[in-house]
Amino acid sequence: MGNSYAGQLRSTRFEEVLHNSIEASLRSNTIVPRPVFTQLYLETEQSLIQDGRALNEDEDDDDGSESNSPPVPYQMKPPPEGCCTTDGFCQAGKDLRLSSLASESLDVPPGFLFVGVKSPSLPDNLLVCAVDRRFLPDERGCNALLGFSGNCMGCGEKGFRYFTEFSNHINLKLSTQPKKQKHLKYHLYRNNQGVLVKGAPICWRGNALELILLSSWGKTENGKTKCICSNVKISSESTMFLFFYLIGTHSNAAPPKKRHKGWSPESSGSSLTESTVKPPPSSSLALSALSVSSVIPNGARSGHGPLPQLTGNISDVLVSSLLQSCYMSSQTLPRVYQHYGPSPIQPLSAEMQILLTVYYLVQLGPEQVPLIEDLEQIFMRSWRESHLSEIRQFQQSQTSGTQGSQLPWLAQLAASSCGEGVVVMGEEVKSLAQGLQQMFARLMEGRLENTNYVVIIVTSPGQETQSCIVATGKHQCRALAESMFSPGDGLKEISHQIYTGAAQELIQYCNSLGQGKSNCFQHIYVRPIQLAVARKLLSHVCAIADSSTQNLDLGSFNRVSFLILVPPSEVTFQQTVFHLWNSGVLQELGSSDQECMSQKEAERYVVKMDQSAQAQIDSLIQEAQSNSYTLYILVHDHAHWDVCSSSCCSADSGVGLVDKLLNSRQVTEATNILILHVTSFPFALQTQCTRISPYNEINWPSAFSNDVDLYHERTRYFGVSELLETTRSGNSLPLMRYDSSFESMASTLGERFPKLHSAVIRTTVLIRHYCVALMAASGKISSSPNLHKHTSVETMEIVQSLLSAAQQCPSHHGHMILLRIPSLALAVWAHRRLSRVRRQLGLEESFEIILGNPNQALTIGQTFTDQIKIWLKIQDADWIPRTYLELEALPCILILSGAEPLGESLPRSLKYCDLRVISCSYLQRTTLEQELGLAAYLVKAESRPPHNPGPGSDEIESDAEKLSSTDNEEEEGQGNGRVRPPSKPQNQVLPQTSTQSFSYLQTAPPHQNQLQVQSYPLGQPNSQLQPLLYGQVQLLSQTNSQPYTQTTSQQQPHSQAQTRSKSASSGSSSPQTSSSHLSCSWARGLSRPPSVLLPRAIYDIITASDSSGLPRCTSFLPHMSVAWASSFRPLLSKMMTCTEQSLYYRQWTVPRSYHMDSCNRAEGRSDNFHPRRLLLSGPPQVGKTGAYLHFLGILSRMLIRLMEVDIYDEEDINSSQLFNELTQFSFYSFYHPPNSPWPNTEIMKKIPFDYTIHDAKYDDISTIYCPGFKPRTDGNPVWQEDVYLRRRTTRIKLSKYAAYNTYHHCEQCHQYLGFNPRYQMYESTLHAFTFTHLLLGEDIQLYFIIPKSKEHYFSFSQPGGQLESLRLPLTSDWSPDCVKSPIFTPTTGRHEHGLFNLYHAMDGASHLHILVVKEYEMAVYKKYWPNHIMLVLPTVFNGAGIGAAHFLIKELSYHNLELERSRRSEGGSPAVDVWPFIILADDSCVMWNAVDLDKPSGPVDHAVSLKQVLQHMEACPDLAHFGLCGIRKWSSCGSTGFKHWEPFSRGHLHDFLFLNVDRSQNIQYNQNRFTCHDVDFTLRLHSAGLLVCKFNNFSVMKKQIAIGGYKTFIIKTKMTDVSTSVGPSQYICAPDSKHLFLATPAQLLLEKYLQHTSQKLFPLSTKNYTHPVLTVDCYLNLGPEVTVCFVSSRPHSVNVGTTGLLFSGLLLCFPDTFVTPGFLKKFTFLKGATLCVISADRSSLRQTVGRLELEEEWRFRLSDEFQTANAKEDRPLFFLTGKHI
16 A cells, blocks of 8 residues: 655655644634644654655665575465365456456546556456546656555456455455555546557656666675665656666676665566567657667676666666677687697787777767677687787787776776767776666766767686776667567567557557647646645635634535636736646636646636726635535735725726725625735835734745755756845846946936936937847948947847857757846837837848737737647647747847836746836835846756855845745746647656746757657746756757757647747757757857846846845835834844744834725724735746646645545444355345335334344454354454454545534534634533432432523522423424434543534524543533533443443433423423433434435435434334344445345344333343453344344444544553553452552453453354354353353243253353342353453352352362452452363
């Protein structure tokens, strides 16, 4: 059942805690909220790798034995007798093989997927099963829930909850512990012909780009080296397709001492032979981006040394003997020529072979593949030349010279001529294992990117030379691996891949090329830090529900809906729609019935805050009012944009809408609407009058602390602080600077035109600079020598970069220049002016000039649209780019207008951010940081961003949190337009969802360009792309002509998707074009944040620091709509956290009159905070959108979890075919018709009583003897404690008639539970109730806690108000809204988890429910259930079991019945007409069902209310004739498989009992019992002649509650300093002996002792059904191996026939006077049968022996007397054993 997680909810207990303790978040208003829930539920995710060990690796439990033998095989549970054990078939005998079921019509339940199971005994076939998709990982290896849920596709059996159980059922016959990660191998799908075929492998290891290699070295016992596990992560920055071609001699190494992860018995050296190689490179590529193929020759040769054993992912290692054969043949040649001369001819030495091999590899071209034939010829020529004596002498001297350290030196000298093409490792290498380790390390560090071969040479004095050759070039590896197939095998492999669907992803990708949109949405990766933020959001939501204010009742919602509000920018709107579409949230929330929805459908969930928003908000409000069970989330994105009050704005002004819509009364008072404000600049929402509680603020966490990566991100945020740092480094041109030439010209013109606005002047100067620079850079107007004087160096650099980038790149990739002109009029003029100059210069085809008007859709020229479509291979004629992200690599000038940016995200091809004309007049912190946020970027975490911002990078306190511009940017990251390709790229890295990540989209190496780019589609989130190596960027740029194309098309040629991949596009687009990375400026610039040009005035302000050390801008007014509360305020501190900054602004700023919060004043009180309003703040382009979209998904998942519960789903045990035939056919005429509503007493008397126990919870107790019953023969006894742990459950959605625990408190339940925040808690009073019981010999005093609202159920004496009785109705009373029978629920330890809320179960009907609690738990139960009646047991029963509770309930009820009869008779009513029934219900009964017999498929259970069940049973005409009634326990297969449905039966009843206290007056529960008390009571009730009836048409579902209950008794010693681990043999001791006494009730010790040691006590009874143990008047559990025969000693009792039956033992437990010597003489015992007599003391024990004359037939010894291990004060029990004579 193990489950691996590689990146996401590792549920790090997230899913597990969600599953087990989500309810703990929903507190009632009387309980202090406990923060433990949110901490547990959303604890920080553990890092992927800890202490060098991969968390997603399967841990092997090994004892570390010293031998080299494999571990002890896994012991599987033996299959049931008679079941099928054939490989490929399930235990029911049904075929599961894919080859057999491929064409069968198989039905899969909703939410389940076909999965191929790999059976070790059927290596060439797969077994077909259906698995719940929630327990399978997604394509990234993430999001798999713990556990398993699957169905057998052979026999159809459903609901397997444990993979161990399922593996047994399908006969996997494993030698290791069954784990779903090991054996659930492939997805299965139906191809175009409808045939079920093998699909992609299931990604259990997480992201395919993180391949764990094992490369360490050590010594084996025989002195040979081996590679031992040392986990190393290979990131996507490594070469994309790596095949290790290890060439050298190989010895058959034994398994390592300790079996390491990844090692299997098949992984020994001998298995890595050429014959075992199956997957060619093509299939390897489909499985993993890092497919490792080592080619290792078999056999051993001393000249080259043994190759170390490789452990780990050796399935990805290909082994070949080609080079070994070549080496060996070159050394055996001399023997052929020995007869030509008297002196032997020396073979080529190993050193010479190695050196010649290096020379050969060096002279190979980069695209050439080594040929063994060529190498053999080289060896041959060298050997022939050695025949000349002088050459032989030279060779011999050379050979001797090359021995030792000279060989590595000579090999390195030879390899130096080819640069990095061949790398020789030898001088520092002491062993092959060490060399391989170093080679692997270099490879994973990306240092072998340009290397085709690695030669490892080991030379040690006195030892033979060892060598190994590794081929790392992609082209070489593919060719060498494919050459290992014979022609026939190669064709078979190709056919296999086609027919099995292995090539399906590639086919789908090719088919998708040119389509305008993708047929399926693609999930976007979520970065670890985004996941953490999403969990923090969910934690705050849970905290709101935790609070006692009842402002959010999560338990009442069954689904989530949402609406995202964005500023009125068409580009921002389209961005958000795209991110939403690709996030998968819509599908997860069930917003569409289609699996693949169009992007158009996503637009319904995003609203632009313009005049059209009113209708959509009103629609949502109406929907929320009519759907109270849906939780609506209003996400207010870019929340700082409009904070104006609607009362101060005109209707057509376009502002004030947020206040009008979100602060309306309908929204604020709706209890099912939650508002989430998302912004990069929260300052305007943090005032003295804010509506957001400081506890509901979520700040984006810092990814680094003291330079330690907290979230293992592959990116590092580059924001304002980092830009500032570049201005201080001084070692290079800062990224943020000003243009002195421009400032001088603008200043001069400003003096000349004093009446013109500075913005007009500066814009005019700036556009003139651009026009002149265009003229100069174009070279078309070179006649003017003074042309450069009319522009600036900065502008010339910008323009030259713009023109040259596209001209030099074969793919015409270029940069984006952002020209920020806030005035729309000036922007239009500038656009017109620049366009005219461009036209005059003939540069219309070189770059585009775009006017960014937030009120209009993005428009670009058709030429450039066509260029993007060519890059992306989009054939849709109507496709146009809609977001700036889709302009990735398009050379253009974007003139962005608007008073402020509205959340538009920019592509990673942005190189210059020209802010020289932004206004210097409005210096607020939000304004400045918002403009600077346009340049925010994510850089690779491994390498510091340019200028290496150091410690000063936290200048602005949370740069990441405080400065921020638009949360879209984060989405950008997320979406940045990236859509994952339909076929998951093998190289995909950690999910990063930020547009910033885009910034670092790097390109793949040239040789990888085509496949590589495809793996990183443009549509993917930047985050995904960023992790690529810089080298890959270069390669992408090299293939820059192809960048967008493949990437996007792969993923989603959808317009947006593709465009977004800014950096991705760099990759390779047109396969036919290939250019050098150096020629593509765009690709080279992807790893560098954009440069920012500022006005001199703003630059000086930004770079200056105040006295606190922070930039001056931080001390500015935070927003124009707020004012400082006082001039006497402290400055912000550099050490302040985001939370402290928030508190600072909340204290020192007040809203202006036109601020929407200005009317939210509450005289300093805290109740002006809106309880359901959250604020998420984070820096621009950091990933906020991805975080809140993921939050929506996990919130929905949580609500689904809250609506589900684990129900025991167990088949009946001890089912006997003989008994079934007897009951179903022989007495068919006695049975009721299937649709009989009530039992007929005459028929019931004729139905035989079923003595056998069928409840699975009693799987480990003694079978009760019954003639005609055939016992089970599997005989695998299990202790009861283990039974509880292994009981089978299934997850069921709660019906509307479910019972709930304390965490549920919906609106309807508030009055029922006594929780109402507007009124005082219900008062209750304590009443004593005393009655006498002869059995106990003393008066019993109980206490009732009665709420005022429930006093009408009781009768009180008039003068003193003393409790007299519990009122009971008359038998003739009936009301459709009332249940007559009182419900008693004994409970302990479950004050929180017990299901005592019956409001919904009773469908609102009036009922009397009494909780029966122990005295010491009275207070806590009263606290949690203040409106429930409680019956408090006497103090002496604090340590008693369930038997005592039922005993007192029954006796109290009978006494109360007599009192009620007396009271009624005084009132004139007949005494016998009082209702005599009570209900004894378990505290885990959660739902009830009724059987529908009209279904064509047979009886089917459907949910009904408890009210319906009880009213139906109470209406039974003959009910008074029954002593005990009950209902079935629900099972998923409980109502199927019956040839004749019998609605009523007689047998044992459990959990939910309908007891007639009048007829059962003389049969009491045993108050001393802890276990099996209900079995004992039912047997005694039946023997007394009372009718027991089970209503089979009803069933009860029991919830699995692991906390509390009457079974949780701990057996411990009385000595606190002694270990409490006590075995059953220590539960008893000899009387008067010195023994360790236990602090456990004597009865419990006795019951446990008999249960676990009865095979010693009754040796003749073990597994001997025909000779049971006779138990008189009492049933005790003697363990599953012993059968007991119950008989009653009462006169006229009903007992089984015992004539001719020989008993193997006799058990007398507290025998009373009805047990006489004459009674015992009716029974016959085997010789040597065991007698066990139990009494309260030694005296009564002897008296019993004497009274029953036992010594006549039984032999006793002094040593056969025992007592329970209790001290005298604890009143131990005594028992005596004897043998039959």
